[in-house]
Amino acid sequence: MTIAAKAAGPARPSPRERRMHRRYRLDLHASPYLYIAPFFVLFAVFGLFPLAFTAWVSTHEWSLLSDEHVFVGTGNYEALLTDPYFWNALGNTLSILALATVPQLLAALLLAHVLTLRMRAQTFWRMGMLLPNVASVVAVAVIFSQLFGRDFGLVNWILDSLGAGRIDWQAGTASSHVAIAVMVAWKWTGYNALIYLAAMQAVPREVYEAAHLDGASRIQQLFHVTVPMIRPTIVFTVIVSTIYGLQIFAEPQLFGGGGPNGVTGGASRQFQTLTLYLYEHGFNRGFQFGYASAVAWTMFAVIVLIALLNYLFIRRIRSSS
Amino acid sequence: MSPRTQATAERPAPAPVPPAPAKRPDRRARARLRLLREQPGRLAYLTLVAVLFFSGFPLYYSFVVASKDNSALAQIPPPVLPGANLVDNVRRVFETVPFGTALINSVIVSGAVTASVVFFSTLAGFAFAKLKFKGTKVLLVTVVATMMVPVQLGVIPLYMLMIELEWTDTLWAVIAPGLVNAFGVFFMTQYLRGALPGTLIEAARMDGASTFRIFWQIVMPAARPAAVVLGVLTFLTAWNDYFWPLIVLSSPDRYTVQVALSTLSGGYVTDQSLVLTGTMLATLPLLAVFALLGKYMISGIMQGAVKG
Numbered sequence: 250m251t252i253a254a255k256a257a258g259p260a261r262p263s264p265r266e267r268r269m270h271r272r273y274r275l276d277l278h279a280s281p282y283l284y285i286a287p288f289f290v291l292f293a294v295f296g297l298f299p300l301a302f303t304a305w306v307s308t309h310e311w312s313l314l315s316d317e318h319v320f321v322g323t324g325n326y327e328a329l330l331t332d333p334y335f336w337n338a339l340g341n342t343l344s345i346l347a348l349a350t351v352p353q354l355l356a357a358l359l360l361a362h363v364l365t366l367r368m369r370a371q372t373f374w375r376m377g378m379l380l381p382n383v384a385s386v387v388a389v390a391v392i393f394s395q396l397f398g399r400d401f402g403l404v405n406w407i408l409d410s411l412g413a414g415r416i417d418w419q420a421g422t423a424s425s426h427v428a429i430a431v432m433v434a435w436k437w438t439g440y441n442a443l444i445y446l447a448a449m450q451a452v453p454r455e456v457y458e459a460a461h462l463d464g465a466s467r468i469q470q471l472f473h474v475t476v477p478m479i480r481p482t483i484v485f486t487v488i489v490s491t492i493y494g495l496q497i498f499a500e501p502q503l504f505g506g507g508g509p510n511g512v513t514g515g516a517s518r519q520f521q522t523l524t525l526y527l528y529e530h531g532f533n534r535g536f537q538f539g540y541a542s543a544v545a546w547t548m549f550a551v552i553v554l555i556a557l558l559n560y561l562f563i564r565r566i567r568s569s570s
Numbered sequence: 571m572s573p574r575t576q577a578t579a580e581r582p583a584p585a586p587v588p589p590a591p592a593k594r595p596d597r598r599a600r601a602r603l604r605l606l607r608e609q610p611g612r613l614a615y616l617t618l619v620a621v622l623f624f625s626g627f628p629l630y631y632s633f634v635v636a637s638k639d640n641s642a643l644a645q646i647p648p649p650v651l652p653g654a655n656l657v658d659n660v661r662r663v664f665e666t667v668p669f670g671t672a673l674i675n676s677v678i679v680s681g682a683v684t685a686s687v688v689f690f691s692t693l694a695g696f697a698f699a700k701l702k703f704k705g706t707k708v709l710l711v712t713v714v715a716t717m718m719v720p721v722q723l724g725v726i727p728l729y730m731l732m733i734e735l736e737w738t739d740t741l742w743a744v745i746a747p748g749l750v751n752a753f754g755v756f757f758m759t760q761y762l763r764g765a766l767p768g769t770l771i772e773a774a775r776m777d778g779a780s781t782f783r784i785f786w787q788i789v790m791p792a793a794r795p796a797a798v799v800l801g802v803l804t805f806l807t808a809w810n811d812y813f814w815p816l817i818v819l820s821s822p823d824r825y826t827v828q829v830a831l832s833t834l835s836g837g838y839v840t841d842q843s844l845v846l847t848g849t850m851l852a853t854l855p856l857l858a859v860f861a862l863l864g865k866y867m868i869s870g871i872m873q874g875a876v877k878g
Contacts, residue, residue, distance in 0.1 A: 280781040284697035285709065287690045288750045292716065295747040299724030299731065306726060313733075360621060363614045376864045377622040379871075383860045384629065385810035387828045388849045391835055392632045395842055403631065403648050410647075439625065440871065447872035488718070496722055499812050499832075507835045524722075524813070531726055532817055538726050545723040552720055 300549070306542040313536035325543035335544070337518055338526040339551070341426065345501075345522065346494035348430035353438050354486060360438070361445035362471045375446075378439030389432050390503035397428045397504075419504065425520040432500045437493075441486050448482035449475055484563050488556045495552050498524040523548050629853065636847040643842055659847035663834070666844065669851065671823050672830035679741055679815075679826055680808040683748035687804045688797050690750050695758025696789045700771055701781070710759065717752040725817060732818055743818040744826065748808055754800055760873075761796035762789065799870035802863045809856060827852045 262270065307326070310319040329335050360378065368374060381389070396403050397418040405415045418428045452475060460474045476483065501520045505511035512529050514521025521529075523544065531541030634649055637656040642649055663669050697703070698710050728747065729738070737743040766789060774784045812828040819825055825833070831852050835845045860867070 276781050278703065281697040281701040281703035284701070284785070285694045285755075288694045288713070288752075288755050289709075291690075291746075291750045292752065295728065295731075295749070296716070296719070296721040296724065299727035300719065300721055301724075302727035303724055306730075360617070363617050366614055368614070368618070372865055372868070374618050374622070375868050376860070377618075377625055379864065379868060380625045380629070380860070383806065383856045383864075384853050385812065385828055385831075385856075387810075387812050387831050388632070388853050389628075391831065391845055391849045392628045394835075395635060395846060396628065396631065398842075401643050401648060401842075406646070406648050435624070435628065439621075443868060443871045492718060492720055496720060503832060503835060506840060507832050527725075528817075532729075538730070542726050545726060549720065549723050552723075556718075 303542045303545050303549075306538055307546045309539045311537075311539035311542070313538060318539075321539070325540050326547070328540065329543050329547060334518060334521070335526060338514075338521050338523045341422075341501075341514065341518075341520055342495055342497065342522045345426050345429050345433070345497060345520070346491065348426055349433035350487070350490045350494055352430075353434040354441060354483075354490065356434070356438050357441035357445055357486075358471070358476070360442040361449055362467075362475065364442065364446050365449050375443060378442055380439070381436050382440045384436065386432075386436070386499040387503060389436050390500045393428065393432045393435070393500075394504050394506075397431075419515060420519070422519040425501075425504065425515060429497070429500045429504055429520060432504075433494065433497065437490070441490070444482060444486055445479065448479040452478045480563065484560060487559050487563065491555050491559060492552055495548065495555065496524050497522050498528065501525055502528075523551075629857075632846045632849050632853070635843055636850045638843055640841060640843050655843065656847070659843050660851065662844055663848045663851060667830045667833055667848075668823050668825070669827075669830055669848065672825045672827045673851075673855075675741060675824065676809055676827040679744050679748075680805050682745045683808040684801050684805045686745075686749045687751060687754045688801050691754030691758040691800060692762075692790065692793045692797060693785065694755045695760075695762050695793070696766075696785055698755070698759040699762035700766060700768065700789075710756075713752050713755050713759075717756060721747075722813060725814065728814075729817060738818055739820045739824055741824065744811070744815050747814065748811070751804075754804065757800055757870075757873075758793065758796060762793060765796070766792050798863070799866045799873070802859065802867050803870050805859070806856065806867075 308320060308322055308324075310321050310324070364371075364374065384392075397405075399405065399415065399417045399419065402418075404418070409415050416424050418424045456474055456478065457470060460470050465473060501514050501522050502511040502525060504520065505513070505515050510516060512525060512533050514525050527541050527544040527548070530537045530544060631650075634652050635643060636659055638649055638653040639655045639658075642653055642655075694713075698706060698713075732738045732743045735742075737746070770788060771784055774788055779787070810828060811826070812832070815826045815829050816832065819829055822830070822833070831845075831848045834841075834848045
């Protein structure tokens with residue numbers, strides 16, 4: 250900027266020079282806003298505005314089938330909180346979330362730890378780990394529904410030949426949650442391992458040398474050196490996995506066969522998640538937009554709350570260790 | 571900075587010769603040597619092979635099922651080797667749902683979303699990384715904060731908006747919400763900060779180039795490596811998107827691949843070899859992209875991790 254001012258500042262500029270200078274200043278000061286505008290405008294219109302407007306819709310009796318939108322205050326929320334199916338969906342979601350996230354992130358940590366060794370063919374192993382992440386959630390759900398099939402599924406066949414007996418994975422609450430959690434974990438473990446690996450590679454080598462001199466084994470190094478050093482990354486993955494996990498939709502829907510049984514998450518709603526519940530009321534049963542918006546906004550509150558709890562919990566671990 | 575250079579920096583240095591002819595190298599140096607020599611053991615490789623097996627097997631198995639007829643699936647033990655019915659099953663998929671149209675729709679949607687995200691992210695990333703303007707910090711923090719916002723929860727007003735725009739059941743409705751994302755802007759800002767020397771921009775300004783010309787002729791070419799990474803990640807995400815297209819698309823000839831695939835499994839009696847053939851067809855293009863550009867994906871995920 251100073252260079253430009255000097256260049257354009259000889260005595261008595263001609264009108265043409267002054268015009269060019271004005272254009273130059275306009276370009277310098279205004280154009281940055283022009284460059285960031287598309288992002289902010291499009292994100293506001295298709296991202297933030299709908300999310301915020303959800304709160305407004307949720308206070309109304311609002312349906313696609315009628316033009317009148319009656320204000321009902323907290324009516325939708327009261328109906329929601331007294332619906333046992335809502336609490337059922339919340340419980341299912343939290344159960345699947347825990348079953349999917351905890352083992353997945355622990356496995357990712359161990360895997361990343363193995364990958365920090367000087368392996369041959371680094372890229373090969375990394376690509377192998379990331380392979381499941383390339384498949385779409387729909388593909389994952391379809392494939393695993395086949396593997397977890399009651400009569401002809403490979404998992405049941407293995408269990409049977411081991412003498413453990415067959416499991417009707419879809420029928421039970423716990424078993425269906427496990428099956429869905431496996432789908433989520435299969436898709437995301439390698440992805441999270443890569444994130445941990447990146448963070449681990451940034452830990453200074455000397456820290457490990459010191460730990461090694463103190464006689465720490467490799468596994469002790471992982472939990473006493475690596476984990477504390479990469480805590481911000483762990484917080485990040487826990488929060489991202491939580492936000493993702495609370496919105497699980499395709500896996501339970503397709504595990505239930507996609508049709509009406511999918512929307513309710515099984516015949517007795519044993520694996521209906523919150524997003525399925527939202528979908529059921531918003532788009533599958535009479536387009537109850539007001540009620541479904543109350544579901545969405547409640548989910549938003551749950552997500553913020555759990556992300557916050559995660560954050561505080563992990564901070565406490567830090568201060569106590 | 572990149573993981574790659576880190577790894578090479580750690581290569582086992584030639585064993586340092588003790589400077590003094592000490593009879594016993596001190597404890598510290600010995601331990602250091604041992605540490606540097608530490609090679610992955612058999613257990614490490616075994617773990618990785620097991621992981622590779624579990625990663626690959628479900629995909630392989632979908633191919634096995636796709637190449638069988640349904641009666642073969644009821645055999646005990648279940649088949650683990652491919653059969654001869656693949657071509658027949660593929661034909662049936664195309665007869666049951668307009669799968670060809672769905673593939674084209676997915677290419678249009680993912681292509682448009684990718685081009686838009688890469689372009690607008692580079693544009694905004696350039697402004698954030700290299701241009702001086704009031705409010706840079708606040709606006710960039712806003713971008714980072716919005717990365718975690720679960721916008722999927724806004725589906726209901728978004729659907730109402732699409733009705734207003736008369737975009738329901740069109741590809742526009744699927745493309746529009748994907749046109750920009752906060753991650754892209756953040757990613758490009760980080761990359762351009764390091765990859766673009768400020769002196770280059772100053773020099774171009776001295777020569778009288780406008781800001782847009784600088785963007786077009788200097789920034790765009792410099793951003794290419796990051797654009798490939800962002801492009802691959804965006805394309806995959808768009809290709810695999812399911813929830814929103816399922817809601818907003820209602821005619822079979824507007825379906826994207828994922829929606830078409832889900833309708834295959836929606837019947838009363840699920841035709842497993844049909845469904846898994848569809849799955850295989852929907853996944854193969856991605857596997858091809860992954861084989862070609864997978865290493866860019868890996869570096870993208872790892873860079874995003876370190877800087878995020």
